[in-house]
Amino acid sequence: MAEDYFSFTGKLFxxxxxxQKPEALKGIRVLDLSHMIFGPTAARFLGQYGAExxxxxxxxxxxxxxxxxxxxxxxxxxxxLWHFINHSKYFVAIDVKKPKGKELILxxxxxxxxxxxxxxxxxVEAWGIGYxxxxxxxxxxxxASLSTYGQSGPFRFFPGWDLLAQGASGVLSITGYPxxxxxxxxxxxxxxxxxxxxxxxxxxxxxxxREKTGEGQxxxxxxxxxLMRSLFHFTHLEATGEELGRTGNIDPTMAPSGxxxxxDGKFLSLAIATDKQFRSFSKAIERPDWAQDEKYAKAxxxxxxENARKLHDEVAEWINLKEVRxxxxxxxxxxxxxSEVMDDVQISEDEWRRERGSVVSFEDEMYKKLVMEGPIxxxxxxxxxxxxxxxxxxxxxxxxxxxxxxxxxxxIKELEKERVVGYWDYRVGQRPPVYYDIRKDPVFNYExxxxx
Amino acid sequence: MQKxxxxxxxxxxxxxxxxxxxxxxxxxALADMVVLDLSYANFSGTVAASFLAEAGAExxxxxxxxxDPARIMTPFGANVKGVGIPFLMESRNKRHLAxxxxxxxxxxxxxxxxxxxxxxxxxxxxxxxxxxxxxxxxLRELNPGLVYVAISPYGxxxxxxxxxxxxxxxxxxxxxxxxxxxxxxxxxxxxxPYNWPTRAGFYAAGYTTxxxxxxxxxxxSFFKRRTGEGQMxxxxxxxxxxxxxxxxxxxxxxxxxxxxxxxxxDYGLCPYGFxxxxxxxxxxxxxxxxxxxxxxxxxxxxxxxxxxxxxxxxITDDIDKVKELNTEVxxxxxxxxxxxxxxxxxxxxxxxARSKWRGGGLPVTTKMLTPKEVLEQDHWQVRKTFVKxxxxxxxxxxxxxxxxxxKTPLRVKWISAxxxxxxxxxxxxxxxxxxxx
Numbered sequence: 001m002a003e004d005y006f007s008f009t010g011k012l013f014x015x016x017x018x019x020q021k022p023e024a025l026k027g028i029r030v031l032d033l034s035h036m037i038f039g040p041t042a043a044r045f046l047g048q049y050g051a052e053x054x055x056x057x058x059x060x061x062x063x064x065x066x067x068x069x070x071x072x073x074x075x076x077x078x079x080x081l082w083h084f085i086n087h088s089k090y091f092v093a094i095d096v097k098k099p100k101g102k103e104l105i106l107x108x109x110x111x112x113x114x115x116x117x118x119x120x121x122x123x124v125e126a127w128g129i130g131y132x133x134x135x136x137x138x139x140x141x142x143x144a145s146l147s148t149y150g151q152s153g154p155f156r157f158f159p160g161w162d163l164l165a166q167g168a169s170g171v172l173s174i175t176g177y178p179x180x181x182x183x184x185x186x187x188x189x190x191x192x193x194x195x196x197x198x199x200x201x202x203x204x205x206x207x208x209x210r211e212k213t214g215e216g217q218x219x220x221x222x223x224x225x226x227l228m229r230s231l232f233h234f235t236h237l238e239a240t241g242e243e244l245g246r247t248g249n250i251d252p253t254m255a256p257s258g259x260x261x262x263x264d265g266k267f268l269s270l271a272i273a274t275d276k277q278f279r280s281f282s283k284a285i286e287r288p289d290w291a292q293d294e295k296y297a298k299a300x301x302x303x304x305x306e307n308a309r310k311l312h313d314e315v316a317e318w319i320n321l322k323e324v325r326x327x328x329x330x331x332x333x334x335x336x337x338x339s340e341v342m343d344d345v346q347i348s349e350d351e352w353r354r355e356r357g358s359v360v361s362f363e364d365e366m367y368k369k370l371v372m373e374g375p376i377x378x379x380x381x382x383x384x385x386x387x388x389x390x391x392x393x394x395x396x397x398x399x400x401x402x403x404x405x406x407x408x409x410x411x412i413k414e415l416e417k418e419r420v421v422g423y424w425d426y427r428v429g430q431r432p433p434v435y436y437d438i439r440k441d442p443v444f445n446y447e448x449x450x451x452x
Numbered sequence: 453m454q455k456x457x458x459x460x461x462x463x464x465x466x467x468x469x470x471x472x473x474x475x476x477x478x479x480x481a482l483a484d485m486v487v488l489d490l491s492y493a494n495f496s497g498t499v500a501a502s503f504l505a506e507a508g509a510e511x512x513x514x515x516x517x518x519x520d521p522a523r524i525m526t527p528f529g530a531n532v533k534g535v536g537i538p539f540l541m542e543s544r545n546k547r548h549l550a551x552x553x554x555x556x557x558x559x560x561x562x563x564x565x566x567x568x569x570x571x572x573x574x575x576x577x578x579x580x581x582x583x584x585x586x587x588x589x590x591l592r593e594l595n596p597g598l599v600y601v602a603i604s605p606y607g608x609x610x611x612x613x614x615x616x617x618x619x620x621x622x623x624x625x626x627x628x629x630x631x632x633x634x635x636x637x638x639x640x641x642x643x644x645p646y647n648w649p650t651r652a653g654f655y656a657a658g659y660t661t662x663x664x665x666x667x668x669x670x671x672x673s674f675f676k677r678r679t680g681e682g683q684m685x686x687x688x689x690x691x692x693x694x695x696x697x698x699x700x701x702x703x704x705x706x707x708x709x710x711x712x713x714x715x716x717x718d719y720g721l722c723p724y725g726f727x728x729x730x731x732x733x734x735x736x737x738x739x740x741x742x743x744x745x746x747x748x749x750x751x752x753x754x755x756x757x758x759x760x761x762x763x764x765x766x767i768t769d770d771i772d773k774v775k776e777l778n779t780e781v782x783x784x785x786x787x788x789x790x791x792x793x794x795x796x797x798x799x800x801x802x803x804x805a806r807s808k809w810r811g812g813g814l815p816v817t818t819k820m821l822t823p824k825e826v827l828e829q830d831h832w833q834v835r836k837t838f839v840k841x842x843x844x845x846x847x848x849x850x851x852x853x854x855x856x857x858x859k860t861p862l863r864v865k866w867i868s869a870x871x872x873x874x875x876x877x878x879x880x881x882x883x884x885x886x887x888x889x
Contacts, residue, residue: 005579008589009609012684024675049671064739070699070719072767073707080706084698125465132465150856152469153831159816163737167726170823172733174653175636177646182716183726183733183820186652187635188697194656197663197696202855202862204670205507209481209860211677217859220472225837225854230659232527233823234838235541238850240530243824249651251624252527253538259624259633259649267649269628274493274521277620299521303529332615337605337622339629339690341649344711347631347694348704352612358691359701371705376661376695377668378607381683382675 012380015357023050024382028207031112032056032089033105033129035063036161037189038223039118039146040085041196046114046203047088048375048384054108054400055086059093059422062393066429076367076433078390084372087362088387092401093394093422096127100420107405109134109141113210114203118146121156131218140216142206146199150222160223162191169227170234177248195226197376255302256311259341260319267341268319268327275299277336284334285318364389366436392438393430394423398446409447472856473836474863480508481860485570485673487511488562489546490553493521494575494621495655496603496689498542499662500669501573505545506855506862512547512565512878516554519871532846535869538655541851543869550872559586561884566591566598568882570676571669573601578608578617588684598682599672601665605629607688621689626657630693631700637713639771647713657692664695714768722766722774723747726820727785733820734790736781738766738813746804746813750796751784790819841867 028051032043040055040063047053057063063086069079095101106129109115115134117124124130124145131143145151148160148168166172166185175184185191199221210216228234233244244252251257257271272278275298282290296302296311319327324340331338342350348371353359357374364370367389375384401407401421415421424430432438439445487509491497498513498520505511513520526536535543552558563586566572572591574581581587588600605621606613627633633649640647668685676682694700704710711719718724726733738744741762748754760766760777768774785793797815804812821829827850832838835856841849841864855862868874875888 002589005582005587005589006609006614008582009578009613009684009686012588013609013686022675024671045667068720070703070711071707071769072764073769075706080702081699084702122462122465125461130465132461132468149831150835152472153834155831158818159814160818161737163724163726164735164816164818167733167735167820168818168826170821170826171654172726172820173822175650176653177650180646181728182638182646184636184650184716185725186632186656187714187719188699190652190656190693190697193697194660194663197660197667198854201503201663201667201670202857204667204674205481205855205860205862206857208670208673208677209479211674212484213479215859217857218468218472219858220469220856222835222854222856225832225835225852228826228832228837228852229854230656231654231823231852232538232541233654234827234850234852236527236530236537237823237827238840238848239532239537239540243822244527244653245822246653247651249645249648251622251651253525253536253655254622254624257622257624259628259651261648267628267634269625269633269649269651271622271624273525273620273622275524276521299524300526300529300531303526305528308528331619335618335620337620337625339625341628341634342631342700343634344631344700344704344707345709346704347700348702352606352610353691353694353701355610355612356607356688356691358688358695370702372702373695373698375668376664376687376691377671378686379668379672379683380685381681382672 013378018383018385022382024379025050028113029111030114030116031108032116034116034118034146036065037085037192038196039116041193042146042199042203043116044085044087045197045200049382053089055089055091056105057091057093057393059095059394059419060425062430067427074428077428077431079429082429083370083389086390090396090400091391091393092397095420096129098420100415100418102128105129106137110137111404112141115141115143116146120159121147121151140210140214142203142210142216144199144203144219144221146221146223148223150225151220162189165191165224165227169224170231171227174233174244174246176246178246191223191227195223198226250308250312255308256315258312260316262319262324262327263321264323266324268324268338269341270315270338272336278302280334281336284330284336360386362386362389367433392424392432394421395444397421399443402446402448472858472861474861479860482507482509485509486568488565488569488572489513490572490574491520491522492575494603495522495525495538495623495658496661496665497573497575498522499659500665501546502542502544503666504571506853506864510547511545512549514549514551515871516552517550517871540846540849540869543867545865546868547874547878548868548870548872549875549878553584557886559584562586563594564884565882567594569598570673571599571601573665575603575621578604578613592682596682597676597680599669599676599685601669601685603661603665603687603689605688605690608686623655623658624651626689626692627652629690630657632656632693635711635713639715640712657689660692660696661687661689717768717774717778719768721763722768722777723781727782729785729793730789732790734785734793735817736785740813742811742813743815746800746815750800750815753780753784756780793817839864843867
């Protein structure tokens with residue numbers, strides 16, 4: 001008899017073997033000139049699957065997100081929300097405004113497979129490190145410029161970020177309750193992270209093309225456009241002449257659907273996607289008549305606002321008399337989608353996520369234990385992994401300049417003196433944790449050789 | 453001299469940018485790839501396949517004769533000739549093949565296709581394809597280079613994956629389970645249900661999983677190009693939001709308490725949001741102190757400066773304190789039109805940027821637009837963000853498209869959505885056996 005399927009997959013994705021398996025993007029060097037979230041997230045995505053990411057920051061200032069956080073709370077003198085965006089990268093601090101700094105960045109770009117930047121459009125060209133300059137010394141480079149409005153079009157010089165992209169793309173206008181004056185944004189800078197993943201996808205398309213043809217290219221990656229790509233509202237509007245607006249907790253593509261309160265005061269989300277699921281659900285809710293009712297039996301009719309509303313209200317009443325576990329058990333028995341509304345703590349402690357590896361407790365040499373997200377996709381032969389958390393500003397200067405550009409200790413000292421390369425100042429987010437003795441760190445004081 | 457050089461450089465660069473648009477003459481990045489899209493009642497799979505199709509792969513959408521139920525998931529039942537709007541929007545550059553996987557002949561034909569394919573995407577219950585003899589375990593024997601992408605609510609391994617294998621996919625439950633809905637909604641002191649967890653008004657979880665799936669498939673394809681080896685890729689839609697933004701697990705673990713819903717306020721700083729003005733909603737978002745000072749000057753509220761000087765004052769850990777500042781900004785913005793504020797902001801920014809003294813701040817803003825207003829913007833027309841395709845059955849269809857790559861831009865070549873309309877083409881091209889259904 002064949003092996004049980006889940007025992008087969010359990011071995012296929014065995015988390016104990018991750019560090020023995022190869023990395024898909026090994027040998028790909030990414031020069032990450034970007035800052036905040038959108039660009040760094042794209043670089044991190046590639047780094048997670050094995051690319052070597054060199055993150056370049058401004059000396060004595062660093063990426064602004066080093067000092068950002070929520071509710072003003074820091075962790076070991078760092079922003080806890082900065083670590084998972086920039087893990088496993090190499091941190092160098094070079095001043096692009098100094099001629100020698102620009103030269104160093106160009107030398108790094110010459111060796112890179114991918115270059116990523118997210119300054120206001122035209123900035124890197126003006127600094128002399130844009131695609132038109134880098135492609136002259138590295139014609140095979142894949143150079144990605146990320147911005148809110150793109151590199152062309154009348155808005156191209158407007159700076160922007162998550163919030164503005166959500167407003168400009170239509171995303172903001174569709175979340176909330178129709179009878180109110182409040183429009184809720186998608187939180188946690190989703191407008192940076194989601195386009196960041198999308199940007200990584202475009203770079204991977206370019207990498208696959210280059211592997212086949214040897215050709216590099218330039219990518220104009222536009223944040224607001226990527227958000228628009230995920231909305232069916234434009235197609236709907238042009239096909240029907242009507243705006244969908246806000247629909248509160250109801251997903252207008254599924255009926256019944258919504259977020260409901262249970263007898264024990266918890267919140268459940270429930271959505272019925274197909275006619276088959278609906279037939280099964282009508283048994284679970286003990287309304288077999290629904291499946292026979294021509295108003296409800298077929299999706300196109302069931303989804304009409306008046307019908308969907310009626311079903312929604314009856315489901316709300318039903319769930320209000322049930323406890324969470326009862327409804328979840330019925331969902332499993334009858335095969336319909338229902339799940340608890342999970343909050344931060346539930347997600348961080350969820351056993352399934354730990355077992356799966358989508359939430360991991362990572363043990364770092366400098367920062368020790370941090371609970372953080374794992375990869376969004378699990379690959380059986382080349383799994384994504386976390387190698388180290390972030391490092392102080394300029395931590396890998398010696399490592400990168402000696403190893404990649406073959407600079408000598410004396411040359412680096414000279415660059416330090418001229419403040420072409422630099423380190424952290426006192427500010428939180430840039431410096432090492434106070435308990436950490438940086439003088440004894442072999443990477444920070446890298447002398448040569450192949451360790452790390 | 454330097455200026456003259458700069459002008460030349462700018463003109464060359466603009467010239468380059470003007471040639472970025474998609475054109476039929478440009479090559480397609482993934483033209484050498486064959487993708488089988490078996491997604492069933494799961495939009496993430498459908499969308500992941502669309503991205504690969506836009507990049508030039510031959511994508512074969514495989515569904516039973518009665519059709520993929522994703523066809524009927526559509527807002528308020530809106531459809532064009534029986535095809536739902538979201539499905540129509542994602543029916544880009546795909547071939548449509550009807551195949552009965554519940555019959556031996558259909559499975560044999562699937563094997564013939566899988567032997568030639570680079571990527572297979574499936575969203576059936578974990579173990580189902582395997583029980584039909586066409587799962588990763590069997591197909592890898594036929595085609596060791598196959599990248600097999602599976603998408604399901606809890607993935608294909610772990611105890612929970614087994615226990616809840618029959619749970620169907622929906623965007624709403626994925627949003628809720630991955631931590632998104634818990635964070636959207638009004639403040640605790642507002643009436644029910646406005647303070648309840650709230651849905652993000654689009655397939656936020658569905659598209660996130662789709663991008664993750666397509667990206668991971670491309671990571672695996674890259675590895676295959678170098679080693680010849682395929683593999684299995686597994687995504688869980690209950691991971692979608694938390695595995696994209698990453699905040700929930702770290703915050704839950706370090707701060708030991710969940711964030712509550714924060715209305716239109718922001719967890720990071722204040723003011724950071726959209727405020728009601730005379731003719732709509734306008735973004736006021738001050739990250740650095742100098743940006744905040746600039747906004748106060750422009751809005752005539754300089755007297756507030758003393759109490760809210762530094763970023764630390766404007767961090768939102770004390771909700772009552774922050775509501776105070778937020779209300780002040782609301783009042784300051786209310787009397788103006790969007791244009792009035794935007795012009796003041798832009799005038800100030802230009803002056804500050806030209807000033808030698810760079811402490812002036814660069815206040816930037818934008819207006820909240822509805823999808824209808826977005827479609828009317830010149831900017832997106834110049835960028836050709838929306839393409840209109842005229843189809844003999846579906847009529848004129850408007851589609852958002854992005855992915856400007858200088859050599860291999862993403863593009864929409866055609867739309868098609870009729871079940872099995874390419875059966876003959878696929879049967880002939882890939883040597884399928886038996887009668888085409």
